[in-house]
Amino acid sequence: xxxxxxxxxxxxxxxxxxxxxxxxxxVKVFQQEHYTENFVQCILSAMGGAVTGSTLVxxxxxxxxxxxxxxxxxxxxxxNGVRKVMVGQDGILSTPCVxxxxxxxxxxxxxxxxxxxxxxxPNADFGIKFNISNGGPAPDGVTNKIFEISQxxxxxxxxxxxxxxxxxxxxxxxxxxHRPFTVEVVDSVKDYVEYMKEIFDFPAIKxxxxxxxxxxxxxxxxxxxxxTGPYVKRIFLEELGASPDSVVNIxxxxxxxxxxxxxxxxxxxxxxxxxxxxEYGFGAAFDGDGDRNMILGHKAFFVTPxxxxxxxxxxxxxxxxxxxxxxxxxxxxMPTGCxxxxxxxxxxxxxxEVPTGWKYFGNLMDAGRLSICGEESFGTGSDHxxxxxxxxxxxxxxxxxxVRNTTVEQVLLDHWATYGRNFFTRYDYENCESAPCNQMMAxxxxxxxxxxxVGKELSHGDKRYTVAKIDNFEYTDPIDGALAKxxxxxxxxxxxxxxxFRLSGTGSSGATVRMYVESYESDPATFTKxxxxxxxxxxxxxxxxxxxxxxxxxxxxxxxx
Numbered sequence: 001x002x003x004x005x006x007x008x009x010x011x012x013x014x015x016x017x018x019x020x021x022x023x024x025x026x027v028k029v030f031q032q033e034h035y036t037e038n039f040v041q042c043i044l045s046a047m048g049g050a051v052t053g054s055t056l057v058x059x060x061x062x063x064x065x066x067x068x069x070x071x072x073x074x075x076x077x078x079x080n081g082v083r084k085v086m087v088g089q090d091g092i093l094s095t096p097c098v099x100x101x102x103x104x105x106x107x108x109x110x111x112x113x114x115x116x117x118x119x120x121x122p123n124a125d126f127g128i129k130f131n132i133s134n135g136g137p138a139p140d141g142v143t144n145k146i147f148e149i150s151q152x153x154x155x156x157x158x159x160x161x162x163x164x165x166x167x168x169x170x171x172x173x174x175x176x177x178h179r180p181f182t183v184e185v186v187d188s189v190k191d192y193v194e195y196m197k198e199i200f201d202f203p204a205i206k207x208x209x210x211x212x213x214x215x216x217x218x219x220x221x222x223x224x225x226x227x228t229g230p231y232v233k234r235i236f237l238e239e240l241g242a243s244p245d246s247v248v249n250i251x252x253x254x255x256x257x258x259x260x261x262x263x264x265x266x267x268x269x270x271x272x273x274x275x276x277x278x279e280y281g282f283g284a285a286f287d288g289d290g291d292r293n294m295i296l297g298h299k300a301f302f303v304t305p306x307x308x309x310x311x312x313x314x315x316x317x318x319x320x321x322x323x324x325x326x327x328x329x330x331x332x333x334m335p336t337g338c339x340x341x342x343x344x345x346x347x348x349x350x351x352x353e354v355p356t357g358w359k360y361f362g363n364l365m366d367a368g369r370l371s372i373c374g375e376e377s378f379g380t381g382s383d384h385x386x387x388x389x390x391x392x393x394x395x396x397x398x399x400x401x402x403v404r405n406t407t408v409e410q411v412l413l414d415h416w417a418t419y420g421r422n423f424f425t426r427y428d429y430e431n432c433e434s435a436p437c438n439q440m441m442a443x444x445x446x447x448x449x450x451x452x453x454v455g456k457e458l459s460h461g462d463k464r465y466t467v468a469k470i471d472n473f474e475y476t477d478p479i480d481g482a483l484a485k486x487x488x489x490x491x492x493x494x495x496x497x498x499x500x501f502r503l504s505g506t507g508s509s510g511a512t513v514r515m516y517v518e519s520y521e522s523d524p525a526t527f528t529k530x531x532x533x534x535x536x537x538x539x540x541x542x543x544x545x546x547x548x549x550x551x552x553x554x555x556x557x558x559x560x561x
Contacts, residue, residue, distance in 0.1 A: 002175045003161045005079040009154065010034040016042065016150035018143040020357035020504075022129020024115045027065050030126045034156070040073055041156035042149040043111060043130045044080045046142060050108060052081035057101050057131075059093025059188070060113025061227040061289035062252040063120035066091050067166075069113050069128065074164050074183060078174065079157035084182040087166050092252060094227045094290030096392065097192040099135035099385035104191055109133050114227075114289040117262035117378075121255030136362035136386030140482060189234045192391075196235065199321040199384055200395045201402070206240045208402040217401065220280040221394070222271045223250045225257040226288040231391055261288035263378055263390070265302060266559045268294055275300035282401070282408060286390040291358075292378040293390035295397055297408025304531075304561075306337025306424045306518075309374030311415050312396045313343045318403040319396060321384060322371065328383075331361055331373040334473050334488060335500050335516040337424035340374065346419070355475050355487040356502070362386045363479040376426060376516065378561075413527065420522040423534045427517075427557035429548070431510040437503060438511070440551040444489040444501055445472050447545075458493075458545070463537035465493040473500075491545065496520040499542035513552060517542055532560070 013032075016023060016039050023039055030036050044051050058073050060066045070091040077085050086101060087093075091113065093101070098110045115127035130138045130146070138146070159176050164183050174181045196202075208217050221236055223229040229250035236242045249257065260267040263285035275283040275296045283296035295303040303311075313330050316322035330344045331352035344351035350369060354360035358379065364370035365383040374380040379388035380396075400411060447453055448470045456467045473487040488502030497519040504512035517535050521527070526534060543549060 002178045003078070003159050005157055005159045005177045007155050007157055008034070008037070010038055010156055012151050012153055013038055017147045018129065018138070020359075021116065021137055022112065022114075022127050024118060024125055024127035027122055027124060027126045030065060030069070036069055036072055036128070037076065037156045037158065038150065038153055039128055040076050040111070041080075042146045042153060043128075044076065044082075045149050046130075046145045047108070053083045054108035055084040055086065055105070056082055057086045057093070057098050057107055057110030058113070059088030059091055059098055059110075061094070061116075061120075062090070062092050062254065063113075063115065063126065063256070063288060064122055064124070064254040065126045066113045066254070069126070070166060071164070072158075073111055075159045075162050076157065078159040078162050078176040078181045081179070083180070084184065086184045086186055088188040089166065089169055089185055090188070091166060092188040092227060092230065094192065094231060096290055096385055096387050096389040097188065097231075098131060099387040100192050100195055101186070102131060102133065102135040103385060104195070107133065112289070116289050117260070117287040117292060119256065119260050120288065121258070124255065131386075134362055134366055134386050137357070137359040139359050139362070140484065189230050192231060193234050193239065195384070196392065196395060197239070199319070199392070200399050201320055202239060204402045205395065205398045208398060209240055209242050214405065217282055218280045219246050219282045219284070220271065220274055221247045222268060222283070222285040223247070224259060224261045224263065224268065224285055224287065225249045225251060225253040226261045226286060226290065227252055228286040228290040228391060231290065235391065235395075256288060263287050263292055263294035264559060264561045265294075266561070271296065272300045282398070284394045287378070290390050291388040293380060293393045294378055295394070295408065297412075301409045301412075303408065303412065304337065304424050305374060305376050305378045305380065306332070306339050306422060307412060307415070308393065308397070309336075309372065309380045310339035310343050310419070311400070311411060312380065312393070313340055313372045314415060315400045315404070316372070318400045321382075325371065325383075327371045328368055329364065329370040331364060331370050333357075333360075333375040334475075334490070335426070335502065335514070336374060336376040337422040337518050338496070338520070339419065339422040342419040352478075353475075355473065355484045358386075358388050360475065360477070360484070363477055367479045369478075376424065416527045417524065420520060421527050422518055422520050423531045424516070424518045425531055425535050425539070426561045427515040427539070428559040428561075429513040429515075429552050429554050430558040432513055432552045432554065434511040436551040437513055440513070440546060440548065441489065441501065441503060444546060445486070448472050448489065458541045460537040460540045465495065465497055465538065465541065468492045468494045491542070497538055499538060501542075501546055513548065515542055515546070515548065515557075
């Protein structure tokens with residue numbers, strides 16, 4: 001029997017503009033009649049003729065409203081001419097795994113159901129983003145097209161009679177509008193784990209954890225009740241033989257256990273506390289959808305994301321994947337600390353500075369000019385897929401420790417001894433009133449065209465800096481020439497120090513102001529100092545120049561990392 005499709009009348013909703021990684025709003029917004037259907041239709045319509053006969057991957061981080069959204073998307077894919085949907089069991093797929101599956105099976109793309117590191121639950125956030133056929137987030141040209149369609153949409157297509165059980169792996173065949181339609185429910189973990197075993201030397205990591213050639217490394221891995229739980233269980237417990245007490249919070253929950261699934265020193269405080277007790281030599285946490293990570297050493301020695309990606313780039317000889325492929329280039333998002341730039345210079349490879357948003361790395365990877373990259377927002381990855389990848393980053397670190405036979409702290413000390421240390425911090429001011437924040441950014445932007453500011457001395461206490469340049473960062477893609485403007489105001493100093501201001505595109509409401517502060521030090525006597533102490537003078541200067549407290553009304557940030 002052929003299932004019927006229907007065209008439903010609708011109207012545009014304001015604000016369905018994808019941010020740096022999809023559309024993120026409160027769950028209650030997505031639950032409005034027609035709201036989710038509208039955005040999904042805009043994605044499918046933006047594919048144009050390519051949607052007919054296509055194969056799409058669907059899955060997400062397991063947060064509240066995910067299963068309902070999965071069901072809606074499958075019914076709409078069927079009605080819009082998609083030939084096959086590959087969906088994760090129970091709708092579960094980490095963001096890195098979605099990219100892995102798209103690339104492995106050469107699908108036409110995927111729809112990812114996640115609000116990443118934002119809280120989950122009925123009164124929290126949900127998100128939908130579209131990944132293209134290379135496995136990466138849709139570039140600006142595609143997201144702009146989706147937004148344009150969202151402003152004019154008057155109808156969407158759906159097959160409401162289609163009933164699909166996604167609770168167990170297997171293939172289900174349907175006839176929709178006299179066309180064949182297939183739903184393949186895939187094991188949420190299998191393809192990703194198989195790929196990690198190709199990239200890394202699992203026996204060497206297993207030897208490290210079990211003490212084959214020395215004391216075993218005790219690890220503590222916190223999945224924060226996000227999507228990585230099943231991946232952590234399969235990889236660390238079943239494949240690498242870690243003890244059961246090495247992993248915590250590995251059951252995905254729709255509200256992430258009531259916690260904020262963001263792997264930083266504030267929201268992963270329970271991991272920090274456990275690591276400070278000294279029982280474990282290595283700790284890690286992941287965000288809701290598995291693309292972000294935090295690395296800690298013995299007694300909660302914190303590895304900044306800027307240092308983490310630089311260390312991985314400097315130790316590629318410890319990872320079999322890079323022994324085969326070589327290192328084609330390195331990159332970081334503009335706000336990220338410049339530690340990786342120094343590695344690139346020493347290794348004689350290209351280094352790229354791109355806007356915030358993983359999609360900007362994709363063109364470089366596809367062109368064979370980029371191997372390893374990172375964002376200061378706890379995202380690290382490589383060209384093995386086209387998303388940042390939290391578990392990949394942890395396995396990379398464990399590979400380095402296994403080969404170097406040393407500790408996390410010693411790896412960093414050795415790295416700083418070679419390159420010096422880029423002290424780095426980020427201040428987040430979340431859910432601020434939008435209008436004053438926009439005014440603050442406008443005034444900062446105006447400074448970039450004031451030539452009298454260059455050469456000006458800025459001071460706090462006995463620390464003095466000289467302004468070398470102020471600009472609002474622009475990026476011209478070296479592959480396709482696409483231009484991204486107004487990506488954040490940078491105030492650069494003559495000694496290489498800098499501070500940056502930008503408004504985040506990952507919040508679901510209000511404005512989130514991010515302030516990034518960085519100072520380079522080559523004196524070994526400074527390397528073990530607390531970053532906040534070293535950076536305090538420049539932090540105070542940045543707050544003064546921006547008038548941030550005046551515009552936001554905040555005396556302190558929501559989060560410091």
